[in-house]
Amino acid sequence: MEGLIGFGRDVRAPFACDPAASRGRLYPEPASPTRTPFQRDRDRIIHSTAFRRLKDKTQVFLFDEGDHYRTRLTHTIEVAQIARALARALRLDEDLAEAIALSHDLGHTPFGHAGERALDALMRHYGGFDHNAQSLRVVTRLERRYPDFDGLNLSWETLEGLVKHNGPLIDPDGNGIGTYAGKVLPAAILAYADIQDLQLSTFASAEAQAAAIADDIAYNAHDIDDGLRAGLLTIEGLRSVTYLRPMIEAIEAAHPALEKPRLVNEVVRRLITRLIEDAIGEALLRLGETKPASADDVRAAGRAMIAFSEEAAEGERAIKAHLWRHVYRHPRVMTVMTAAEGVVERLFERYWSDPQALPEEWRKGLDPADNSRRARRIADFLAGMTDRYALREHQRLFDAMPDLG
Structure with missing residues (x-):
């Protein structure tokens, strides 16, 4: 048990994760006298190299298209804020919800989902590439900050939430479900499952579910904001989304001469508020029906306890x-x-054909005959790059700065 100074144990719901009852870390460590295990997890994530790199990784728009567009870092901060708000309203462990939210995008490649698509195709013969599995790989292997272990040695609950925040990965018979239906689970997840059982066939904690729905709320709202800022969306066009139309009309009725920037901000603000309040209301209904008495009851409930109502879920699908x-x-x-x-394809192919092009620490220990390990090492290096670094590497290796339009 780690320190609980300043932690309000009396306000936590019975179905929340209890830091005093954490299942611990893969590598035992002395308890902190001042922080719970989940607070320590959050702090380790924030101080990690992978977290700092998020500031120069694309969300939707590239870093050089403008200073006000979201990056992976600003998106992650917004997700963490919403996750914490949900956790507080539902009397969950706020630090655990925040830690999971802060770690959920650590495995993303440069250039957003474009980089992930390219890397997944390049790795098709070597287990593929999945950003969620890569996030697990980052926090359990690739971060090297401590003398006694690789990774961040996060608590079981944080790792479980990171891997399963979107729901179970397999059914009780071990078959992939959801995103992994009909597929083999990513190699990084399978490898870690041999070391520590994260109960991949159950739902995650309520805190992880709060982080997952916070992700949906954040990116729907901020992609509207960024899309309007970029001129790809219009207020008139957004009126065609039934869920948004009354919101826009109410703002215009209350503020008929409101300039566009304030109108956009108000639409985004009200959308976030409405979705948060809907998720809280639906969660209270589901929790009231299921009556979980512990975090394990949430895991075994057979459905998510934190979700949108049917109306909001339909509206959210229309927004997407x-x-x-x-x-x-x-x-x-x-x-x-x-x-x-x-860019990602050319870099991978260059490192594959000429491993000497990799930095020395990434070449160390590579067996030229072990193609699978070599491919994964290249994928790890590429996935860790920021947009800016990937472009610099391209210029270094090919003497040409890519034209991204």
Whole structure:
């Protein structure tokens, strides 16, 4: 048991994770006299190299398109804030919810999902690439800050939440479900499962579920904001989304001469508030029906305890569909992302054909005959790059700065 100074044990719900009852760390460490295990996890994540790199990793728009667009770092901070708000309202462990939120994107590649698509294709013969599995790999292997172990040695509850925040990965028979239906689980997850059982067939804690829905709330809201800022979305176009129309009309009725920047901010603010309040209300209904008496009851409930109502879920799907058509698949964005995929492909192929192009610490211990290990080492190096560093590497290796449109 780690220190509980200043921790309000009396306000936590019975189904919340109890830091005093944590299942511990893979490598035992002395307890902290001033912080719970979940506070320590949060602090370790914030001080990690991978977390700092998020500031120069693309969310949707590249770093050089403007100073006000979200990056992976600003997105992560927004997710953590929303996760903490949900956890407080539902009397969960706020530090655990925040730690999971802060770690959820650590495995993302440069250039957003374009980089992930390219790397997954390049790794198709070597176990593929999955950013969620890579986040686990970052916090259990790739971070090297401590003298006694690789990774951050996070608590069991944080690792479980990181891996399962979107729900169970397998059914009781071991078959992939959800994102992994009909697929083999990513190699990084399978490898870690041999070391520590994260109970991949159950739901995660309520804190992890809060972090997952906070991710949805944050990126729907801020992608609307960034899409409007970039001129890919319009207020008129957003009126076609039934869930948003009354919100926009209410703002215009109350403030008929409101300038566009304030209107946009108010739409985003109200959307975040509405989705948070909906998730809290639906969670209270589900918790009231299920009556979990412990965190393990939440894991065994058979459905998520923190979710949107049917109305909000339908509205959220409509928002995602609108963003998909008008932002993520916009020709301007697609042109840039296609070029970015090419950068990742060329870098991988160069490192594959010429391992001496890798930095010395990434070449160390490589067996030229072990193609699988070599591919994974290259993927780890590439996934850790920021957008800026990937472009500099391309210029170094090919004497040409890529034109991303």
